[in-house]
Amino acid sequence: MRVLIRRRALLAAAVVTTTGSVAGCDPLGGKQAPQWSPAPDVLLPLLTRTVALRDRYAAVLTAFPALKERIGPLKDDHAQHVIALAREIGLPEAGPFPAPSGAAGSGAEPSATSMAVPNEQSAALSDLAALEKVAREEAETACLAAPSYRAALLGSIAACRAGHQEVLT
Structure with a gap:
């Protein structure tokens, strides 16, 4: 029995010594492990x-300051959506946000901010209404595809965007 205890003690000491010496060496020979x-x-x-939609509202408000009471709150809603989505993803609320790589629709159509703001107020409102429709559909699709813990957030964003469409038309 004493021999068995001594062997276990020696084995434990050998394991500790070997583990300590191996932990200090670089098994990849100086190469960085892939991240x-x-x-x-x-x-x-x-x-x-x-973010692009929020910025589009800002551009329209810059071009037509008289619309502040009508669409200022809509821009503010989108600013809150940016914050909520950033929090959900785990990004800083104020950005910068990484560009989605290989995302469907990225680069295929002009973004909300790359198009010039129309010269007429009614055309600018129609433009925002069209962008809101696409944004609502996108939020609905994301809501239906999302796991349950994200559905409430995405559903509320989709509902908010539907309300925006009504305000704009």
Whole structure:
């Protein structure tokens, strides 16, 4: 029995010594281990387009300051959507936000901010209404595809955007 206890003690000492010496060496011979990076969040394209929509409202308000009472609150809603989506994804609320790579629709159509603001107020409102319709549809699609813990957020964004369409038309 004493021999068995001594052997276990010697084995434990050998394991500790070996583990300590191996832990200090570089098994890859000086090469860096490949870094793991998670896949981008599926909500990143929605966040990016929400930022563009918020900025589009800002551009229209700059061109037509008289619309502040009508569409200023809508721009503020989109600013809150940006914050909520950024929090959900785990990004800083104020950005900067990474561009979604390989996202469906990225680069295929002009973004909300790349188009010039129309010269007429009614055309600018029609433009915003069309952008809101696309944004609502996108939020609905994301809501239906999202896991349950994200559905409430995305559903409320979709509902808000539907309300925006009504205000704009």
